[in-house]
Amino acid sequence: MNSINQIPIDYQIINRIIRKNGLESIGKSSIREIVKLVNEIEKETGEKFIRMEMGVPGLEPPQEAINGEIEALNNGVASKYPMIDGIEPLKQEISRFIKNFINLSVSPEGCLPTVGAMQASFAAFMVSCRRDPEMDTTLFIDPGFPVQKEQHKVLGLKYENFDVYNHRGDKLRDKLESYLKQGNISTILYSNPNNPSWICFNEKELKIIGELATQYDVVVLEDLAYFGMDFRHDISSPGKPPYQPTVANYTDNYVLLLSSSKSFSLAGERIGMMAISDPLFYRKFPELKRYFSNEGFGYSMIFGALYTLSAGANHSAQYGLLEILKAVNEGRYNFIEGLREYAERAKAMKQLFQKYGFELVYAKDEDQPVSDGFYFTFSFPGMEGRELLKELIYYGISAITLDITGSERTEGLRACVSQVSMNQMDDLEYRLKRFQEDHLNSI
Ligand SMILES: Cc1ncc(COP(=O)(O)O)c(C=O)c1O
Numbered sequence: 001m002n003s004i005n006q007i008p009i010d011y012q013i014i015n016r017i018i019r020k021n022g023l024e025s026i027g028k029s030s031i032r033e034i035v036k037l038v039n040e041i042e043k044e045t046g047e048k049f050i051r052m053e054m055g056v057p058g059l060e061p062p063q064e065a066i067n068g069e070i071e072a073l074n075n076g077v078a079s080k081y082p083m084i085d086g087i088e089p090l091k092q093e094i095s096r097f098i099k100n101f102i103n104l105s106v107s108p109e110g111c112l113p114t115v116g117a118m119q120a121s122f123a124a125f126m127v128s129c130r131r132d133p134e135m136d137t138t139l140f141i142d143p144g145f146p147v148q149k150e151q152h153k154v155l156g157l158k159y160e161n162f163d164v165y166n167h168r169g170d171k172l173r174d175k176l177e178s179y180l181k182q183g184n185i186s187t188i189l190y191s192n193p194n195n196p197s198w199i200c201f202n203e204k205e206l207k208i209i210g211e212l213a214t215q216y217d218v219v220v221l222e223d224l225a226y227f228g229m230d231f232r233h234d235i236s237s238p239g240k241p242p243y244q245p246t247v248a249n250y251t252d253n254y255v256l257l258l259s260s261s262k263s264f265s266l267a268g269e270r271i272g273m274m275a276i277s278d279p280l281f282y283r284k285f286p287e288l289k290r291y292f293s294n295e296g297f298g299y300s301m302i303f304g305a306l307y308t309l310s311a312g313a314n315h316s317a318q319y320g321l322l323e324i325l326k327a328v329n330e331g332r333y334n335f336i337e338g339l340r341e342y343a344e345r346a347k348a349m350k351q352l353f354q355k356y357g358f359e360l361v362y363a364k365d366e367d368q369p370v371s372d373g374f375y376f377t378f379s380f381p382g383m384e385g386r387e388l389l390k391e392l393i394y395y396g397i398s399a400i401t402l403d404i405t406g407s408e409r410t411e412g413l414r415a416c417v418s419q420v421s422m423n424q425m426d427d428l429e430y431r432l433k434r435f436q437e438d439h440l441n442s443i
Helices: 013-019 031-045 063-074 089-100 116-128 146-155 171-180 205-216 279-283 288-289 297-310 315-329 340-355 385-394 422-438
Strands: 111-114 137-142 160-161 185-191 219-224 255-261 272-276 375-379 412-418
Touching: 013 031, 013 315, 013 385, 031 385, 031 412, 063 137, 063 255, 063 315, 089 255, 089 272, 089 315, 111 116, 111 297, 116 146, 116 171, 116 185, 116 219, 116 255, 116 297, 137 171, 160 279, 171 185, 171 205, 205 219, 205 385, 272 279, 279 297, 288 297, 297 340, 340 375, 385 412
Parallel strands: 137 160, 137 185, 185 219, 219 255
Antiparallel strands: 111 272, 255 272, 375 412
């Protein structure tokens, strides 16, 4: 089928599928709901979408990880429960990885494999947000990954949030302090590079966050799901600067959330990592005994949170992760090189969007343009994000709205570049051009 003739896609078909899925508004739908909707439209119309809604790695998994897992399975690990806090060689290798690529010393004891960074944040919230009954609220530095707020809802935890875009640089201090002074904030969470905006905090901002975390005794959960993917700084040489920027250089009150999904293209294995600073791991919070059998932060994380969630992470996946980390630590595998493909796609896609009248929403990292990476954000003049998303679906382009990410920029959408290949750029161009021609009136 010649896809180009079908654009825009038949309104009636799409509207029927939207109704069938019971979606009140496409703009308010979760990422997974949009995935389902687009799958159905593609199936019924035969029209291949430019899919930008979900952050799925679009690259092959590294062979080292596959071999490590196969070997472990052949050695019989499938029938054995792993230790909750992880197999010993992996704990050592995570600690080494953190030293090599962040220049940080975290003892293997505090390096814990988890079922994705998704479980790492869930477990971290279970402990960090319950250290003190007076400090019962998390502060999200937004925009952010919507599921982490869902995790708060299912845990019955409170949160506050603000959109950081207008509070960059020195302005961040006052904004953060206005929340921390209230006395109710236990935990701060942000992702860096940021999902969805791809802004990256600089050293000055990380220092501000770290200093205030120490001053107000707040724990920072630093979500490094896109580890090393600010491609402006090549951190890929083990043990050599530059390193992944981190708040950990400025406070001991940190837990790092690390994902293997994007950096190592292992999303399907659901294996991630958590690293708790040594001082925090051993610190005691008597109020934790309201929920756990022990008052130790690290102890509660392992024998309270991770035990009750899944009693540890998949045994063979731990061996897969071990092998890739070994290869990366020994300099045999450059994990950044292959990922640069995402930056190339982002660059090409941003150019096309801007050529056809779209604008970048989160465009600046303080005074520099935001780098090209896994996500970018865009809008179309005169349209709110929800309306734009709905309209783009008719042109076979899917994304998510920024308003589900805690962003104040309700006109914006998030595009993920991972599922769009370079040979789809002509198709994307045709669709964007048609969209612009058909929507000139709204400008
Ligand atoms: C900011 C952020 N944190 C955490 C995750 C979850 O990562 P994982 O696949 O390791 O569970 C994602 C996945 O998209 C993410 O974007």
